[in-house]
Amino acid sequence: MDLQKTIYKKLLPVVFSSTKKITIHMKSFVSIVILLCMFLTVSAQTKTIYTCPMHPEVQMSKAGVCPKCGMTLEARKITAKKVQPKKKVEPKKPVKEVEKPVQHSEHHNTITEEKKLPSTDAKKEVLNQATERVNQAPGKAVEYHLYITDAMVNYTGKLKKGFAVNGQIPMPTLTFTEGDTAVIYVHNRLNEETSLHWHGLILPNKYDGVPWMTQRPIKAGETKLYTFPIVQNGTYWYHSHTTMQEQSGLYGAFIIKKKANSPKVRESDLIPDYSLVLSEWTDYKPKNVHRMLHNATDWFAIKKNAAQSYAEAAQAGHFKTKLKNEWKRMMAMDVSDVYYDKFLTNGKPENSWNLLSGSRAKAGDKVRLRVVNGGASTYFWLKYAGGKITVVANDGEDVEPVEVDRLIIAVAETYDLVVTIPADSTAFEFLATAEDRTKSTSLWIGSGIKQLALPLPRLKYFEGMKMMNGMMKMNGDLDDMGMNMSLNQMDMNVVMYPEITGEAKKKGTTEPREVEIDSNSKKDAGVMQGMDHSGHNMYNSNAMSDIVTLNYAMLRAPYKTTLPNAPTKTYHFELTGNMNRYVWTIDNKTVSEADKILIKKGENVRIIMHNNSMMRHPMHLHGHFFRVLNGQGEYSPLKNTLDLMPMETDTIEFAATESGDWFFHCHILYHMMSGMGRVFSYENSPVNDELPDRKLADRKLFKDDRAFHFMAENDFATNGNDGMAMYQNTRWSINTEWRLGYTRHHGQEVETHIGRYLGKMQWLMPFIGFDWRYRKIETDHMGMKDYETNLFGQTNTKDNRRQFSLGVVYTLPMLVQAQAEVYHDGNVRLQLMREDIPIAKRLRMHFMVNTDKEYMGGFKYILGKNVSLTTHYDSDMGFGAGISLNY
Amino acid sequence: MKSIILMTAVALFSTAIANAQIKNATTETVKVYGNCSMCETTIEKAANNKNISKADWNEETKMATITYDSKKTTVDAVLKNMALAGYDSPKYLAPDEAYNKLPGCCKYERESKPVTKVDHSKMDHSKTAMKHDEHAGHDMQTQSKDQQEANQLQPVFDNYFSVKDALVKTDGATASAKAATLLLAIKAVKMETLKADEHTAWMEWEKNIKSHAQAISETKDVATQREHFSSLSTGIYILTKSAKSNLQVYWQNCPMFNDGKGANWLSKESAIKNPYYGSMMLTCGKTIEEIK
CATH class of the missing domain: 2.60.40.420 (Cupredoxins -  blue copper proteins)
Structure with a gap:
């Protein structure tokens, strides 16, 4: 791995912080700590490293050459050792006066490097807290410093930009013991905002790390302190919750060990x-x-x-x-x-x-x-x-x-x-x-x-396709054919797993399976009932092979997890989505389109989720454990992320014991960014001082799923220049198409449509349009103009035509787009069009025909992500071939 | 004469091309365990990656000469592919599943595979017995000797289960191959050493199970195989009952097969995996008897 980052950026703050630390700890009266720090500082000060001028991540203890480029390493004296998670362990110390309960003072949540004083205060406070906590639980403050930097990484032979923390991907593993207090300084050395979310941790809302929901983002150059008592144990993780940063390296493990004398060991x-x-x-x-x-x-x-x-x-x-x-x-x-x-x-x-x-x-x-x-x-x-x-x-x-x-x-x-x-x-x-x-x-x-x-x-993709065909109703809903799927017990995808259902059959050796999917399940439901098998097992991989695959029904908590006796509020969520337009929602609403869900502290919340989309969704609830009702009764397991396969229905429940706003969302990054989530908001929560202006915060929060996405394509062909550009979000679409001929006779045409997609499947889009067309209408030798007449006998006479229109596009079976459009001069145009018919792996076909007696058909061979070779025939412009570029 | 010249020219030309194919060629010789010429084909095929790597394996010395483009791949990657095809080298051990899939003649001695320490307390007998069949000797030590003697019919049962498993997967080719092995196992049974009950049952049913095993081995048509399997199962069922096997087996029934007349089969698991319809009706059926 080839990680590059600026050594100055990285090392200087450490110099600061380590000198700073001496003062802090001196003030904190704990002599052991002083000694520990002194020792660390002294050992660090004597350090000399040898580093490559080109590859600062190469840091050797001896002189030599860089293993990456062969350059001679330069000696560099540093007063801090190589940046790594600075874990300061405060040993148990006698309890001092404990008067107030653990409190996190507000003013130091965000510390910029320039303001050093508040940060000193902050650390003092943290130490006090740690001392205070001793009384309640014999824990200690465990401090980490995380420096988030840009990093150049090389996984494929090309240098690409990623993010690293303390110079590494993944982020360092943070280790704690139950009862500790986490003291985590996040230093944002990026040129953009960031945040860190502590996944699965039970903590005060304002440290949950969701920008604009629980905190302000950590701006470029800022430092933020996250500090919270560790009240659980186990394997967790942490990651950035800002834009797509998680994809580029901002994720790491968060491990909490049990206390040595705990009965749970x-x-x-x-x-x-x-x-x-x-x-x-x-x-x-x-x-x-x-x-x-x-x-x-x-x-x-x-x-x-x-x-x-x-x-x-x-x-x-x-x-x-x-x-x-x-x-x-x-x-x-x-x-x-x-x-x-x-x-x-x-x-x-x-x-x-x-x-x-x-x-x-x-x-x-x-x-x-x-x-x-x-x-x-x-x-x-x-x-x-x-x-x-x-x-x-x-x-x-x-x-x-x-x-x-x-x-x-x-x-x-x-x-x-x-x-x-x-x-x-x-x-x-x-x-x-x-x-x-x-x-x-x-x-x-x-x-x-x-x-x-x-x-x-x-995977046997076509078996999967066949399975989906069987499950998909014409209206886009999924039909589980009475199988009541849940808890990953039945995996429809087993039809694609050769290790369970055998190798893909070669063409010719057909097997009468097509019909059986239906008839089998009917038989299963009817005739076979009462027989010695538990319902519909045709997709249960454990029943189908020797291979034992884990499913959620097999998880059982070692102790009772029943919720306190309290009124229960039940919510039904339907997980919805649309692969064609990459819209992912709950009940066909994105985060920004739905209201926050108000819950009350003290009640129990039950969520019944059904996945009516074609992809699986790992649904994650922040800041709470939920029980998964999986048939284990009082011993139902506790989780914070539950996967739902297509067509599954699962029930989860949790006790509302916190306050503030908590995100509940699909953890597939791109689904979340598309708006697949909800916010659970505790009624009468204290105002989050990080976000005094809720309206502004919500606007910023909703920005993600309201975002528009741009695409454009242009075909540089011998018979003209065709292209289109689209600017779309969850519901709205602005698109414009152009056809630029090389002669006056061929003319030039630009059509722009602004429309809104309707319905869950988004097959229908009404739009308003604007057309501009310039074309020299030919005059024949008699002086008669050669007007074009459409199928309805309507003509248009103008060389230079400007028209408004109203219309609607509907996606027909076979993914054919039917479009009806009325222009303000009364002309009507009906059109059928299909793009990107996958003929072969890289070969696509398209056609268009309309009532203006225009038609077009062609092929596209995809060379690369952005380049294709094209050929098409157009009723106006004739035959042509060219190169198409797309973005 | 002309043709000889031509042939030589072609031969030279093609060698030239073959040599020209791999750039930055590096050659290394590594030991790769194997047995026969069939192994050679498989090993070389696994190593062959057009213009990137190839290998020449010597059956005598068991040494593979690997030529590869050092900018595009490594000798480890080539050895890994060989291991995935079932062949051990000093670097990689083949997955057991891949080794077990090798044809009988290719099942070389796995010298480099360290002895697996088996936790005897946790091993259940059915699994041990199955391994005995599949691993053909290399982990014989996991099975005690007296246990082998105790049940001569065990290989027959084991192979029967293999046929059943193949039918569960609707895999005619494997079913046929396993039935052939079953046939060998049947022939290998020394009737005179069988215990009294077994002896009687064997006398009565040997011919029957032999003929059906043979019929299954002779076709790859799953429908035909299943018909014979239904009869075969009856014979094996009687044998199982007579044999004092320490194996728990289940006598299971599919009510639909053969136009609703139904058919039975034996299984080592209580869970239903119907061999008569494969994935169409996999879990349809019920256990009608537990045999111990």
Whole structure:
């Protein structure tokens, strides 16, 4: 990995802070602390490092050459050691006067570097708090400094911009013990705003880290202190909650150990453990990824070799399936939206853990992996080459150990897994495969010869397509055919998993399966009832193979999790979405379109969610644990992120015990940014002093899902210059098309439409339009003008035509866009159009025909993300070929 | 004569092309475990990546000469591909599933695979027995000797289950192959060493199960296989009941097969995985008897 950042930016503040620290600690009367600090400072001051003038991240203790470019390293004396999480552990100390309960003073939440005094005060205060906390819980203040900087990273052979904290991706693992007080200084050294959210942590609302909901963003150059008591234990994580920063490296593990004498300590708490942060990397800018998704790009599908074109369908013997798929107005479906260049284990495509330094793993040893899915939009399948995996905790909360062969970890979930090292001098592969199975990332556990795990075979996309065809009703709703799916027990995608349902059949060896999907489920529901099987198991992978896959129904809390006796408020959420336009909503409303949901402290809140969209959604609730009603009764497990597959219905409930505003949202970054979420707002909460102007805050908050996305395309062809530009958001669309001929006879034409998409599926869009056309109408030798007449006998006589129009576009089956338009002079135009018919992997066809007797048809061969070769025939301009560029 | 010159020219030309294909070529020789010429084909195919890497494996020395473009790949990546195809090297061990999939003649001795320490207290017997069949010897030590002697019919049962599993997956080719193995297992049974009950049952049913196993092995048509499997299951059922196996098995019933006449099968799991309809009707059926 090649991380670059400015050494000055990084090192100078540390110099400050370490000198600063001496004063602070001196004042804090604790001699041990002074000694500790002195020691640290002294050891740091004598340090000389050798660094490369080109690669400041190269920091060696000896002179030599840079391992990256071979330049001679320069000696550099620094007064601080290499920047890394500065963990200051305050030892237990005698309790001083405790008068007031723990309080976080307000004025120092945001400290700029210039104002050093308040920050000194802040630290003093923090120390006092720590001392104060001793009385209530014998914890300590644990302090971290996080420096967020720009970083140049190289995962693919190209240097790309990312973000790093303390010079690393992922962010450093923060470790605490239950009962500690977290004191975390976040130094924003970016040129943009940022924030950090502590995922899964129970903390005061104003430290939750959602910009414009619980705090002001941390502006460029500012420092913010997050400090809160640690009242739980387990594996959690933290990440930026600002724009798409999470995608570019701002994620890390947040580990809380149990207190040594806690009755909750189990065997799995005493074995060696390893924090494993899974994530993904794309060389594209995340903002561009988001834009491309909104513009229904199929570039990612091409990169994944999952375009699912007609030619590929025919080859697989699934031509009819594809036809039916388009008839039902679906575009090629996939289990993930984005193509990634690399998947990462703690920031590397492959990583290894040699266990405790020095001692080598012995056969039979058990170890614990604390797995965090810090990916922005990737689910990972987890497998271990050394055998079974025992799940001991989920989302930070302990569960009764359950042994499985594999599990899928949803975006933003955490799992604690215990695995056994079955043999000496072997490194066993812990394999995390992206759900779309394009790539994987590995952790080698142990050292020696590498024992591989069997990779997951490629998805049978057309089987999946067929399954979706069966489930999709013509109105765009999903029909679960009475299967009452929940808790990941039935995975519709098993039809695509060769390891469960067998290899894809070659063309010719057909099997009568088409009809069976329907008839089977009917039989299941009817005839088979009362037989010895639990309902409809046709998608239950555990019933279908020897492979045991974890599902939520298998999670059981080790202790009772029942809620206090209180009135219960129930909400029904329908998770809705539309892949074609990349709109993701709850009850077809984005965050900005919906009201905040008011809840009262003391009541219980129950949410029944149904996923009526075609993608899965990991729904995350901030600042609370919820119970998942999974059939385990009083021992229902506690979670903070719950994945819902398409068609699933799950019920969660939590006790409203906090105050303030808490975000509940889909944790797929691009879905969240599109507005898939709600805000739970406690009634009568004290005003959040960070955000005194709620209206302004809301406006800023809503900006994300109200954003417009731009796209443009222009075809430079031999017969003219055609193009279009679109500017769209969740509901509104402004688009303009132009056709610029090279001769006066061909003329020039620009059509602009402003419309609003209606309905959940957004198949209907009424619009107002404006047309401008200039064309020299030909005069024949008799002096008669050659007017054009449309199918309705209407003519237009003007060379230079300006027209307003009203119209409506509707998406017909086969994804054909039918458009009706009335111009202000009474002329009417009806038009049918279909773009991007996937003929082959990179070949697209399009056609257009209208009542002005114009027609057009052509092909496009996609060369790259932004370039295609085109050829088309146009009734006005004739045959042409060219190059099309798109943005 | 002309043709010889031509052939030589073509041969030279093609070698030239072959050599020209990989740029920045680096060659390394690494030991790759394997047995036969079939192994050679598989190993070389796994290493072959057009213009990037190729390998030449020597059956005698078990050494693979790997040529690769050092700017585009590494020798490790090539060895990893070989391991994923089922072949161990000093660097990588093949996944067990990949090794088990190798044809019988290719099942080389896995010298470099360290002995797996098995937690005996936790191993259940059905799994051990299954492993015995699949791993063909390399982890024989996990199975105690007297257990093998105790049940001569075990390989027959194990192979029956393999056929069943293949039918569950509607995989005619595998079912056929497994049935062939089953046939061998049936032939290998020494009737004279069977216990009294088993002996009687074997006398009565041997011919029947043999003929159906053979019929399944001779076709790849799943529908035909399933018909025979229905009869085969009856025979195996009787045998299981007579044999004092320490294996828990389940006698399960699909009421729909054969136009509603129904059919039965044996399974090691209580969960229903119907071999008569595959994924169409996988969990349809019920357990009608538990046999211990």
